[in-house]
Amino acid sequence: MSNIITVKDMNLWYGDHQALHNINIEIPEKSITAFIGPSGCGKSTFLKTLNRMNDLIPSVKITGDIRYNDADIFGKDVDVNSLRKEIGMVFQKPNPFPMSIYDNVAYGPRTHGITNKAQLDEIVERALRDAAIWDEVKDRLKKNALGMSGGQQQRLCIARALAVQPKILLMDEPTSALDPISTSRIEELVMELKNKYTIVMVTHNMQQALRVSDNTAFFLLGELVEFGKTDDIFSQPKDKRTEDYITGRFG
């Protein structure tokens, strides 16, 4: 399996505060990679660097090398909007637009220039099916998305991200605002999606990382402490700090 993202010696500062130290990681294609670690350890910050959402914060400074499909994502000729189209994102809090379910999913494709109604219909249906929500919403596509439950909203957000046909899906604690049933539905969905997409997921929930991910990275105080096969990380961690964290001694 080839690596879709390669990060070398990456550092990140918020103003004077260094939030990430010397990160090196290789994320394999069509797999689920989980980032775990206590609050404030930098895992979400790192995730947002991968689709350059951190660019939006004025005081952020980044050094080092991040390659997506062997191309530098900070390269001069890189169009950040095309990059974000390839590397989609699902946020912690479900954030559907205050529009109809259909328009939410069609937003991305429309933005990228698709106007043909039949083609849009097809994309919307496929994205909603891929996000395992089609059967629940197919009769109310014109209804406002804000009327859905939190779990449905989050799956809609996943469908919205899938509609622009990304290669990678970044998920920032996608279930932390959801109830257990919705959470397990999203987990099932994520495991289904890895056949087509590369998934990188930040999670607070170690059980979730263990249940769904192939590889796990443990972050602590802005450092990537350990990265490896999920089963190895949880059964025989190499680093004492990883062991302390997964056995619940802190965090």
Added chain:
Amino acid sequence: MKKNQFIEKLIHGIFLLLGLITVGCVLLITVYLVISGIPAIKEIGFVDFLFGKEWASTASEPKYGILPFILTSIYGTAGAIIIGVPVGFMTAVYLSKMASPKVKSVMQAAVSLLAGIPSVVYGLVGMLVLVPGIRKVFNVPDGASLLAAIIVLAIMILPSIIKMSITALDAVPKEYEDASLALGATPIETYFKVSVPAAKSGIAAAVVLGVGRAIGEAMAVMMVAGNVPNMPDSLFQSVRFLTTAVSSEMSYSSGLQRQALFSIALVLFLFIMLINVTLNFFLKREKE
């Protein structure tokens, strides 16, 4: 204990009384306007009054048709909205979403200052700069015209439109914009396809507020519009607005003429009520 309760009730009563002063004023004005506005309309005739094309209150055979004023007020307001809304709306989008904090604070201070300038100053500058300017540029005999009034009104409504639109745009949750950017939309696409639609009720309210401000303005338009009761047939016609129709004749009017002025005020009042109801409708929808 009893004493405390008494003080609570007393204070409650005082606040209620103070609140009722406002309500009382509105009621008083409404009742007064209706009572003093109706007789002239009855005497002149409803249709002749509202749709009469000629206003000659001091002629030996006086005519009291206020259609010129009504149309002037509508055209003037519409013109101000056509110019002022795009400018104000784009300014608000820029200030709320694109401007750097420094630029934003300087420009917002300028907008607030514009809001604080008394209308007589707008009129004065309009008279001294705009009116001669229009005469020269368009080569017309008199620059004091509907066009001059429209331009002055457009500038006067800018602050209300900008400020209210900014409030509405600032209130759009950042999560919406993040979601759009993360889908690969550019910032400009995000502002116009996500932020503006999400703020549309507030922006609509801003427009209605601008309409209210424009239709109610008297002093500045009196100074630049020429103040002649013509039908507003052209942009370069000297015209008189509903507001200025009342204020310019009040000091020397008597009898039916004076009563007719009250009727004009009543018509203006109804216009403004209508605008307020519209505004409330939009604000309520915003809350929902």
